[in-house]
Amino acid sequence: MxxxxxxxxxxxxxxxxxxxxxxxxxxxxxxxxxKFAVGDIYLARVKKIMPSLNAAFIDVGYEKDAFLHYLDMGPQFSTLNKFMKIASSPKNRISSLSKIQSEPDINKEGKVTEVLKAGQNILVQIAKEPISTKGPRLTSELSIAGRNLVLMPFSEKISISQKISSTEEKNRLKKLIQSIRPRKYGVIVRTVAEGKRVAELDQELKKLVAKFETIFQKLKRAQAPSLIVGEIxxxxxxxxxxxxxxxxxxxxxxxxxxxxxxxxxxxxxxxxxxxxxxxxxxxxxxxxxxxxxQIKSSFGKTVSFKSGAYLIIEHTEAFHVIDVNSGNRSKAGVDQETNALEVNLAAAEEIARQLRLRDMGGIIVIDFIDMHNAENRLKVYERMKEAMGADRTKHNILPLSKFCLMQITRQRVRPEEHVETAEVCPSCKGTGKVTPTILFTDELDNKVNYIFKDLNKKGLTLKVHPYVAAFLTKGLMSQKRKWAFKFLRRVTIEGVNSMSFLEYHFFDDNMEEIIL
Missing domain, CATH: 3.30.420.40 (ATPase, nucleotide binding domain)
Incomplete structure (x- = not known):
């Protein structure tokens, strides 16, 4: 592929x-x-403690307060807090995490009031970007991601990606990382590290440690809230x-x-x-x-995918709903169950693509075409798992119910991608009435005249629908040539497929649009 x-x-x-x-x-x-991309590390201030939620609202500089739950603070929160205070001190001369004594882990079932208070400064990392009316979601289990490794400060654990199937390779990587890992740093080994040599992994690990330890210098002059380490x-x-x-x-x-x-x-x-x-x-x-x-055909409420079959995709605040329809698709001599299975298998492929394309997160409910055979429902479930194998986002898929409903949960870390496929008519501006088309060339002529005479532009590019471009350039004395001879300036006409029939845009020599 x-x-x-x-x-x-x-x-x-x-x-x-x-x-x-x-x-x-x-x-x-x-x-x-x-700002506020997943992975950014901020020096933030505790705004408000919420004992009933066992969480706190944090000021990271966004218009809405960010949210930090007690369980997202991580067991090493006390050590992180100690590190932040030492690094923030003007008298601090420590520049390595290994020289800071670890504090006991916080109680997993403790209360937020035991470790945080309003007005306190803390180090946090963006776990989810602001979505809809919600501010960012935070974590205090800091991590620095690289190509092959993810560095986990204040931890001593080494974890190997579950997608590496070879037990021998897992053991090799674990021993290798143990030999090069600095004290007070844990490491997650990513799937792409499979087969990599120690020199390459050691070089990346040193870069990640150096990137994290820039915090020592940055915290000395930082005022909350402020960005400390930005994601690439x-x-x-x-x-x-x-x-x-x-x-x-x-x-x-x-x-x-x-x-x-x-x-x-x-x-x-x-x-x-x-x-x-x-x-x-x-x-x-x-x-x-x-x-x-492809964008215009793949977004929107209705998505066609095979021989007349299509999906209806609806979005609500709570979850997303996808309905599979066979449309006018049918094969002579094929029974309804077989026909439903073929459509559902093709739909599973397209749905997996749509989830990645739109970055849909949260709960997704899919209403497949009814199938009475349990074996066929299992085939659709297996096809969906296979199709979503390429999806890097964490997800969980449940088998089809007897009503052919499937539930999927998919991690949401940033707003869903939305593209408006229905366009407001640029000719009538949504009113349903347009200027007579016989006057269209006069309208263009007046604007070209204004651009050359009043704005004194030396050259001009006009972007229009390909049909209009063909009309303006046809014949020996085309409209384009008339403008060139009349104004003795360069005129270029380009046809753009994505533009509607009577839409047009003017650009100067630097390809900056001329707004009229």
């Missing part, structure tokens, strides 16, 4: 599309200057988590981002630096690679 990463960089956001065998499976957006940007984080040797290309439309990604890939797989390519085409990058079309 080949994987491609297409990255669209704009001044306001970075949109990352992951394709598997040219099919869109993940879509991630990162706003420029976005989402593009690189996504590469870190999903990269595998099957990646065939990473295509970016921004030179600086392309250089950053190439540099990062060079550290984890030097031979793969060459797969990073800078896109220089005239069309928008998502348009060129057919991603825009």
């Amino acid at each position: 080949s994987s491609d990463l297409i990255i669209d960089v704009t001044p306001s956001e970075v949109v990352i599309a992951l394709l598997e065998n040219k099919r869109l499976v993940e879509l991630t957006r990162e706003k420029s200057g976005a 940007d989402r593009t690189t984080a996504l590469l870190r988590d999903i990269y595998n040797p099957n990646f065939s290309s990473v295509i970016v439309n921004d030179a600086a981002v392309a250089d950053d990604i190439a540099e990062y890939l060079g550290t984890i797989d030097p031979e793969k630096r060459k797969i990073v390519k800078l896109y220089k085409g005239g069309q928008p990058i998502f348009e060129h690679f057919g991603i825009e079309k």
Whole structure:
């Protein structure tokens, strides 16, 4: 299976599309200057203690207070608190965690009032980004993620990924990590570490320890609330988590981002630096690679997936509901049970893709087409587990009930991806009435005249629907040529498939849109 990463960089956001065998499976957006990403470590202040919830509301600088439950503080919370006080002291000369004496673990069944009080400063990490009306969800069990390892300060445990099946390899990795692990640090070995040599893992472990121990310097001058250690940007984080040797290309439309990604890939797989390519085409990058079309067809309430069968996807505050419909799909000579099984098996594949694509989290209830045979229900359950095997997000799948209902829980750490597929008509602005089309070229002519004469632009690019572009460029004395001769300026006309029929946009020589 080949994987491609297409990255669209704009001044306001970075949109990352992951394709598997040219099919869109993940879509991630990162706003420029976005804060409170999963993995960020903050020096925060306790705002309010909630004994009834055994939790506290924490001020991390977000408009809504963040939430920290007692069970998310971790057993080493007292040691973390001691570390924060020592590191914050101007007189502190300690620069290594191994030199700090550990405190006893807090009581697993204790109360939040025993360890926290209002106004207290604490170190926390973002476990879930702000979603809907809720602030971030926090943890005090800090971790620093790398490509092969996850560093767990204040712990002494070594854990090996359950996805590594070989007992011999698990034992090798455990002994290896025990030989290189510094005191006061636990380590989680990720799946991609399988088969890696000690030198590579030792180098990464030292980098992770060095990154964490920058906290000693940062806490000396930090005032709560403030960011202490930031997670790497989402593009690189996504590469870190999903990269595998099957990646065939990473295509970016921004030179600086392309250089950053190439540099990062060079550290984890030097031979793969060459797969990073800078896109220089005239069309928008998502348009060129057919991603825009896939986005429009994959989001929305109704999603077609095979021979007329389709899904209805509804979202509520409590959970998501997916209904499987066979539509007009039927095969002559095939009984209803077999037909239902075929549709349900195909639906399982598409639902697994939709969960990743939309990043749907929480409880998902799926209403499959009724099947009376228990063996067929088991086949659908097994197919769903297989299809969701590629999903990195923690999830749990329950077998189908006799009513053919399936329940899935999927961890939610950031807001669900939502794309509005229904568009407001740019010609009528939703009123249902448009300017006579016979006047359309006059309208364009007036605006081109204004851009060249009043705004004094030296060149112009007009983006319109391909049909309109064909009309404006047809013939020896096309409208485009008339404008070029009239104003003695360069005029370029581009057809864009994703634009509606009478939609148009003007751009100057720097490809910055001219707002009229």
